[in-house]
Amino acid sequence: MSEILNEVLDANETYSADFGDKGNLAMPPKRRFAILTCMDARLDPAKFAGLAEGDAHVIRNAGGRASDDAIRSLIISYKLLGTREWFLIHHTDCGMETFTNEVIRDLLANSLETAEFNGEKWRDVGKGPGSRAGEYIEFLTINNLEQSVIDDVERIRSHPLVPKNIAIYGFIYDVKSGRLIEVPEANRIGRAAI
Amino acid sequence: MSEILNEVLDANETYSADFGDKGNLAMPPKRRFAILTCMDARLDPAKFAGLAEGDAHVIRNAGGRASDDAIRSLIISYKLLGTREWFLIHHTDCGMETFTNEVIRDLLANSLETAEFNGEKWRDVGKGPGSRAGEYIEFLTINNLEQSVIDDVERIRSHPLVPKNIAIYGFIYDVKSGRLIEVPEANRIGRAAI
Numbered sequence: 378m379s380e381i382l383n384e385v386l387d388a389n390e391t392y393s394a395d396f397g398d399k400g401n402l403a404m405p406p407k408r409r410f411a412i413l414t415c416m417d418a419r420l421d422p423a424k425f426a427g428l429a430e431g432d433a434h435v436i437r438n439a440g441g442r443a444s445d446d447a448i449r450s451l452i453i454s455y456k457l458l459g460t461r462e463w464f465l466i467h468h469t470d471c472g473m474e475t476f477t478n479e480v481i482r483d484l485l486a487n488s489l490e491t492a493e494f495n496g497e498k499w500r501d502v503g504k505g506p507g508s509r510a511g512e513y514i515e516f517l518t519i520n521n522l523e524q525s526v527i528d529d530v531e532r533i534r535s536h537p538l539v540p541k542n543i544a545i546y547g548f549i550y551d552v553k554s555g556r557l558i559e560v561p562e563a564n565r566i567g568r569a570a571i
Numbered sequence: 572m573s574e575i576l577n578e579v580l581d582a583n584e585t586y587s588a589d590f591g592d593k594g595n596l597a598m599p600p601k602r603r604f605a606i607l608t609c610m611d612a613r614l615d616p617a618k619f620a621g622l623a624e625g626d627a628h629v630i631r632n633a634g635g636r637a638s639d640d641a642i643r644s645l646i647i648s649y650k651l652l653g654t655r656e657w658f659l660i661h662h663t664d665c666g667m668e669t670f671t672n673e674v675i676r677d678l679l680a681n682s683l684e685t686a687e688f689n690g691e692k693w694r695d696v697g698k699g700p701g702s703r704a705g706e707y708i709e710f711l712t713i714n715n716l717e718q719s720v721i722d723d724v725e726r727i728r729s730h731p732l733v734p735k736n737i738a739i740y741g742f743i744y745d746v747k748s749g750r751l752i753e754v755p756e757a758n759r760i761g762r763a764a765i
Contacts, residue, residue, distance in 0.1 A: 379738060381604050381656050386751065388621020393749035399613070400747040404666055406612035410575050416628040416644050418600035419593070423615050427582020430618070434610040437631045439644040446640030449708055450610050450633040456678060457666055457693065459685040462575050472598055472651055484650060489734035491653040499651065510731040514643055537704040540683035544573060553594040555587035557580065 402431035405458045410434075411451060413529075414466040415441035415473075419552050426464070426557075434460060440473040441466055442517040443529035452538050461543055465533065465567070466557065467526050468550040473519040475499070481518075485511035522549060523560055530563040534570070541570035596625035599652045604628075605645060607723075608660040609635035609667075613746050620658070620751075628654060634667040635660055636711040637723035646732050655737055659727065659761070660751065661720050662744040667713040669693065675712075679705035716743060717754055724757040728764065735764035 411434035412422050422428065422435050436450045443465065454460045480499055484492045490503025519525040526547040533545055547563025550556070605628035606616050616622065616629050630644045637659065648654045674693055678686045684697025713719040720741040727739055741757025744750070 379656060381602060382738075382740060384602075385604075385620045385658065389619055389749070389751045392619050392621070396749040399749065402613045402746070404611070404613070404664060408575060408578075410579075411610070416605070416630045416648065417598070418622075418625050418627050418629075419596045419598070421617050421622070421624050423617060424624070425583055425586050426579045427586070428612075428615070430615050431612050433612050435612075435631055436610045436633075437629055438640055439630075439647045444640045444643075445708075446632050446638045449638075449710060452679070452705070452708070453633045453666065453675070453710065454610065455685060456675065456683070457670065457686055457688070462573060464579065470598060472647065476651065481647070481650065485646070485732055489650070489732065491649060492651055494651070508731045511646075514639075514646070514732075516643060516647065537702045538679055538683065538708075544576075546576060552596070555583070555590040555593060557583045 399430050406431070406433045406460055408432045409460050410462040410464065411436060411454045411460045412464045412466060413441055413443065413447050413451065414550070415439065415468055415471060417468060417471065420468060420550060425550065425555060434458070440471060440517055440519055440525070441468070442525070443532045444517060448533065448536055451533065455540065455543060463533070463543060463545045464548060465526060465529050465545060465563070466548045466550050467519070467522055468552055469522065470552050471519055471522065473517070474522065477518055478516050481516055482511040526560045527563045527566065530567040534566055544568050544571055593624050600625070600627045600654055602626045603654050604656040604658065605630060605648045605654045606658045606660060607635055607637065607641050607645065608744070609633065609662055609665060611662060611665065614662060614744060619744060619749060628652070634665060634711055634713055634719070635662070637726045638711060642727065642730055645727065649734070649737060657727070657737060657739045658742060659720060659723050659739060659757070660742045660744050661713070661716055662746055663716065664746050665713055665716065667711070668716065671712055672710050675710055676705040720754040721757045721760065724761040728760055738762050738765055
């Protein structure tokens with residue numbers, strides 16, 4: 378068995394052995410909010426935003442982008458499960474700032490092995506074959522961090538299925554300090570309708 | 572200011588005040604794995620799988636489904652950031668088992684307020700106007716929990732951009748006990764290529 382699989386199952390054994398009354402939590406988020414943020418390993422939304430189990434929905438993808446799938450999740454979050462406030466949180470030193478569609482498509486066409494980053498550029502060191510299937514994927518990379526927060530809040534705010542009375546907040550999480558930094562223009566857009 | 576916003580910023584203040592050396596963590600996940608799971612508020616993947624900041628990518632959406640967006644994230648996760656093992660984790664008592672595309676589309680067409688669930692059926696109690704934009708969204712609901720794990724592992728396994736030497740594990744998280752339960756058929760498919 379894989380070492381990682383072993384470790385995860387051991388950790389789960391420990392967690393579930395002391396589960397307390399968490400088995401009685403209801404499905405709808407108790408504090409009626411949702412966080413949309415990046416999959417980045419350095420981010421622990423429960424810790425940096427103070428969530429206990431049962432408190433809030435957490436949606437994560439590469440970049441914390443307001444993709445169609447994230448919007449699907451947010452719609453289910455409010456329409457069926459009653460969330461009223463949403464946090465859109467991107468972060469400093471995000472991998473999504475280090476490449477473009479063209480870069481990752483070329484890397485994937487070259488091989489399906491992990492590429493190397495020299496601090497400026499990605500370089501493929503893997504053996505082929507790769508696949509050109511990346512041509513059909515929009516990777517939602519980030520060119521300007523603050524602008525990506527504004528754009529994503531605006532995309533959610535203007536979606537026809539998102540009610541006007543939901544507050545949307547835009548933040549950047551600083552991976553060096555653990556702090557949430559407000560993006561005022563995103564907040565203005567996100568709360569304009571309320 | 573909203574009470575929730577206040578609470579989140581207060582919690583963040585506390586977290587960042589005691590950030591220690593976490594500001595030095597590297598971007599690539601140290602333990603080289605990723606978890607794809609549901610946004611459900613009762614799930615805390617860092618806790619139930621034993622993750623520290625910097626360890627692993629966490630991708631979450633409604634249902635923990637292998638959507639195109641989740642696959643976009645997984646591709647970035649291995650190709651640029653070197654993950655080698657992926658956990659696909661759905662869970663018991665998932666909201667995605669309680670409705671169909673037709674049900675949520677009708678609810679949204681009726682109003683953009685939160686619907687009510689009587690234990691069997693969703694009922695819209697909101698005032699209109701709603702929006703018919705839900706007709707254009709595939710909500711990726713779940714009909715059979717075990718099958719959805721198998722289907723999603725299979726979808727990832729057979730994606731042309733997913734290398735054969737990545738292990739994919741399929742689990743169901745039990746919200747009553749906090750335990751991860753293996754889905755053997757999903758694991759067989761997810762590890763077949765290795």
